[in-house]
Amino acid sequence: MGSGNSTRRVTIVNESDSVLKLSDSVVERLREGVEKDRPVSGQQTRQSTSSSSIQDEPQYVSQPPQHHPGGGSYFTMDTLRLRQHHQEEIDSLQRHYQAKTELLEKHNRSLFDASKSKLENKLNQVEEKYISSHRHEPVCVEASRNVEFCFNDNQKMPLKCSKVAKDFINCVDSIRRQVINEAA
Known part of the structure; x- marks a missing residue:
C-alpha cells in the first residue's frame, strides 16, 4: 500500500519564525521527490540539482540518539544540557510547591487549633450553665x-x-x- 510513489504535493507553511524539524526519512523522501521531478542528465546533474534545491531552503533535521559501538545510546551535549535545565526547573518547582504546601499545612493546623479551643470553651460554658448547675x-x-x-x-x-x-x-x-x- 505505501510502497508506491505518491503524486500528492504537500506544502508546509510555517508562519512563525520557529524552526521546522524533519526526520532523516522525510528529508530523504523530499530529496528523492525533487530528483524525480527534474529531468536527469547524468549523475552530476542529479547531485547538483538535489544539493542546490536542498540548499535553497534551510534544512533542520532532528537527529535520533546516536549509537556507540557498546550498543547503548548516548545524547549530545545540547540534549544533556536541556535535560539538566529541565530537571533543575522541575526541582525548583517541587521545592516551591513543597514550601507552599508546608505553609498551608501550618495555616490549617493553626485554624484547627483555634477552632478546637473555641469549641472546648463553648462546651465548658454549656456544661456549666445546664449540666453542673442542675445536679440535684x-x-x-x-x-x-x-x-x-x-x-x-x-x-x-x-x-x-x-x-x-x-x-x-x-x-x-x-x-x-x-x-x-x-x-x-
Whole structure:
C-alpha cells in the first residue's frame, strides 16, 4: 500500500519564525521527490540539482540518539544540557510547591487549633450553665422507698399501693414547683 510513489504535493507553511524539524526519512523522501521531478542528465546533474534545491531552503533535521559501538545510546551535549535545565526547573518547582504546601499545612493546623479551643470553651460554658448547675440529689427518697416496699408486699394486688404512689407523685410535683419558682 505505501510502497508506491505518491503524486500528492504537500506544502508546509510555517508562519512563525520557529524552526521546522524533519526526520532523516522525510528529508530523504523530499530529496528523492525533487530528483524525480527534474529531468536527469547524468549523475552530476542529479547531485547538483538535489544539493542546490536542498540548499535553497534551510534544512533542520532532528537527529535520533546516536549509537556507540557498546550498543547503548548516548545524547549530545545540547540534549544533556536541556535535560539538566529541565530537571533543575522541575526541582525548583517541587521545592516551591513543597514550601507552599508546608505553609498551608501550618495555616490549617493553626485554624484547627483555634477552632478546637473555641469549641472546648463553648462546651465548658454549656456544661456549666445546664449540666453542673442542675445536679440535684434524689428527691422524695422516703416516699420512693414506701412505694417500692408496698409493691413488693402486694405483688398480686398492686392497686392497694395507689395511695402510697399518689403521695410520691405529689411529693415530686411539689419539689418541681419549688425549683421552677426559684429559677424564675
